[in-house]
Amino acid sequence: MRNEIRHIAIIMDGNGRWAEAQGKKRVKGHEKGAEVVRDITTFCSIHKEIERLTLYAFSTENWKRPKYEVDFLMKLLDGWLKKELPIYLENDIRFKAIGDISGFSTKLQKTIQDIEKKTLACKGLTQSLALNYGSKDEVIRAVKSLIKQNIEVTEASLEYALDTSMPVDILIRSGGDKRLSNFLLWQSAYAELFFTETLWPDFTPDELQSILENFKKIERRFGGLK
Numbered sequence: 252m253r254n255e256i257r258h259i260a261i262i263m264d265g266n267g268r269w270a271e272a273q274g275k276k277r278v279k280g281h282e283k284g285a286e287v288v289r290d291i292t293t294f295c296s297i298h299k300e301i302e303r304l305t306l307y308a309f310s311t312e313n314w315k316r317p318k319y320e321v322d323f324l325m326k327l328l329d330g331w332l333k334k335e336l337p338i339y340l341e342n343d344i345r346f347k348a349i350g351d352i353s354g355f356s357t358k359l360q361k362t363i364q365d366i367e368k369k370t371l372a373c374k375g376l377t378q379s380l381a382l383n384y385g386s387k388d389e390v391i392r393a394v395k396s397l398i399k400q401n402i403e404v405t406e407a408s409l410e411y412a413l414d415t416s417m418p419v420d421i422l423i424r425s426g427g428d429k430r431l432s433n434f435l436l437w438q439s440a441y442a443e444l445f446f447t448e449t450l451w452p453d454f455t456p457d458e459l460q461s462i463l464e465n466f467k468k469i470e471r472r473f474g475g476l477k
């Protein structure tokens with residue numbers, strides 16, 4: 252049987268380098284990166300087999316960046332989400348944030364919750380943005396919530412308490428580095444990993460299509476034998 256693609260996760264790296272290579276400010280790369288998010292999401296929504304696309308948009312470590320860049324990303328996200336609503340609705344895409352959004356301004360939290368609510372009835376692809384997300388933080392929050400509810404910590408209960416329990420089938424990182432950067436570590440236990448030199452603003456649906464085709468040829472054993 253050909254491998255099923257239910258969950259694709261992407262570390263969108265290389266925005267800053269893309270902008271600098273063109274003599275532009277780093278944040279211009281984030282702007283272009285946001286456009287690519289739309290192209291890739293729409294492409295995934297057409298592939299009915301793909302249920303979820305999780306994109307690493309802001310990590311728990313990204314607060315270390317200069318205030319100017321953090322502020323720019325927050326503003327970009329807020330405006331982008333509002334503009335994106337008709338695209339979600341037209342394409343039957345549900346929007347869902349993962350991560351600890353309580354770390355954001357009340358205004359941004361409201362925008363995130365509003366778009367989640369307005370796309371709740373969408374039945375196609377779920378686009379999940381990882382926002383103030385880190386895998387270690389996610390696991391700690393999950394364990395704490397189990398303890399608070401007096402639920403025994405088991406593999407099943409912990410998995411259920413995570414922000415998302417859907418296993419990742421394909422994990423892609425753009426920008427040339429080969430690391431996971433605290434992204435969906437639990438969910439990616441058996442993910443197939445794809446690293447590309449392409450900087451995120453240059454990533455295209457064609458490149459994703461070719462990754463999907465390569466994924467189909469892989470023999471996945473999940474620790475067992477063929």
Ligand code: FPP
Nearest residue numbers: 263264265266267268281284285308328331
């Ligand atoms: C990594 O590039 C990218 C990020 C830290 C943020 C990802 C954000 C976007 C794609 C745009 C915003 C998204 C939405 C949905 C509005 P980098 O800055 O680390 O690039 P570099 O490695 O070249 O410095």
